[in-house]
Amino acid sequence: MQSIDPTGIFDLPNTSLIFWEVITFAILLALLYYFVYPPIKNQIRQRQQSIEQAIDEAEKTRKEARKLLQEYRQQIQEAREEAREIREEARQQGQAQRERAKKEAREEADRIIKRAQEEIQRERESALREVRQEVAGMVMQASEQIIGRSLDRDEHERLISRSLDELEAEVAGAGSGR
Amino acid sequence: MGFKLVLAQVSQEELRHEILHTWEARDAWKIPLQIGSIDISINKAVWFLFLGAALTFLILFIGSRALKNRPGAYQVIVEDTYGFGREFLGGQVGQEGMKWFPYTLSLFVFILVLNIIGLFPNSYPVTSNISFTLVLALLTFILTQYMGIKKNGAGKYFKSWTPPNLPAKFIMAPFMWFLHLIQEFSKPLTLGLRLYANILAGHLIIFVFLGLILYFGSFLAIVSVPMAVVFFAFEIFVAILQAYIFAILTQVYIELAIYAEH
Incomplete structure (x- = not known):
């Protein structure tokens, strides 16, 4: 078929171009639809998935980190609290210890003093008793020698004891009267 | 044509040949073939058509x-080309149209590659051939009508061509339907002509500016060459723009037919 335009700028109909265009374009479309678009589509979808996954993971990690931080802060707070308690307790214990030690020392001292007083008392009493017996013995001996006969020992001792008591009472009365 | 230019160094006939040589050489690189009486020889235009298709496939395939x-x-370029098709071509009217974006994306890349190849000197800009663009537009037309009928049913689809709530319905309805019919045919026609005219005009302007040098003398190169360069740069922009327009209009026409009822 002859073209209606000899210059070729209005090239209608160019049967060979039309024929080959239809064939070429059909083949091109088939190739693109089968070999090009599916892998690109897959690749884009895959990347999208991996990006979404990465975002999710990052979100999760951030949440975890925040939780951990919270936990640590709480732990530090608790540790401080505990340290304060321990210190307080130690202080109180120390105080109690000191009090107890003081009290014990005082008690001990009291006990020692008391014992010493008792000892003194005992010593004095025994000394007194000895002196008394001595005096009684001496008085009896002297009396025997003077009288020349032995006195009834028990009677005698009773007499001496009474006079000694009287003496003691006198001494005590004089002592307290002063 | 009758008047003579004093400075003419070439005849008008020769000048015209220089400007139009790209399109006049229809029998260049020819392998004669025929089916019956129909000429299907492989000529320069067909060779560049093959080249464009091969490059389109390879660029995307390797990617x-x-x-x-x-x-x-x-890879980013190839993926972004695909993403561009998905986001800027598909789904103009509704989600149903997304199915067609691989087709229009193929059209876009194919036309773009052919446009760019046509910018190389001594090549053949296939998209400046009206036979080529009208066939692509005819494909758009066929797909549009096919999808319209398939999605809506023939009755509903053709009925949707008359807008609802017309006054004086008995007279206006057939009239409006007829107008729409004309519109349906003018759509692919303008689609084909737009691409053809833009690419052809761009190339012609460059050749005309350079042809002026032949006609008026080499001093005009001071003006002609910069202008040709400017228009060449503009042609790169036009190559992208027209490919995009062809693709997006095809997409829109198909989607409009799919959603004809709404």
Whole structure:
């Protein structure tokens, strides 16, 4: 078929171009639809998935980190609290210890003093008793020698004891009267 | 044609040949073939058609084979081309149209590659051939009508051509339907002509500016060459723009037919 335009700028109909265009374009479309678009589509979808996954993971990690931080802060707070308690307790214990030690020392001292007083008392009493017996013995001996006969020992001792008591009472009365 | 230019160094006939030589050489690189009485010879235009199709396929194919999870620059270009098709071509009217974006994306890349190839000197800009553009537009037309009928049913689809709530319905309805019919045919016609005219005009302007040098003398190169360069740069822009317009209009026409009822 002859073209209606000899210059070729209005090239209608160019049967060979039309024929080959239809064939070429059909083949091109088939190739693109089968070999090009599916892998690109897959690749884009895959990347999208991996990006979404990465975002999710990052979100999760951030949440975890925040939780951990919270936990640590709480732990530090608790540790401080505990340290304060321990210190307080130690202080109180120390105080109690000191009090107890003081009290014990005082008690001990009291006990020692008391014992010493008792000892003194005992010593004095025994000394007194000895002196008394001595005096009684001496008085009896002297009396025997003077009288020349032995006195009834028990009677005698009773007499001496009474006079000694009287003496003691006198001494005590004089002592307290002063 | 009758008047003579004093400075003419070439005849008007020769000048016209220089300007139009790209389109006049229809029998260049020819392998004669025929089916019956129909000429299907492989000529220069067909060779460049093949070249364009091959390049279109290879650019996208290599990009789709070398896919990695951490993409290089080339992969990004190919993926972004696909993403561009998905986001800017598909789904103009509704989600149903998304199915067609691979087709219009193929059209876009194919026309773009042919446009760019046509910019190389001594090549043949296939998209400046009206036979080529009208056939692509005819494909758009066929797909549009096919999808319209398939999605809506023939009755509803053709009925949707008359807008609802017309006054004086008995007279207006057939009239409006007829107008729409004309519109349906003018759509692919303008689609084909727009691409053809833009690419042809761009190339012609460059050749005309350069042809002026032949006609008026080499001093005009001071004006002609910069102008030709400017228009050449503009042609690169037009090459992208027209490919995009052709693709997006095809997409819109198909989607409008799918959603004809709404």
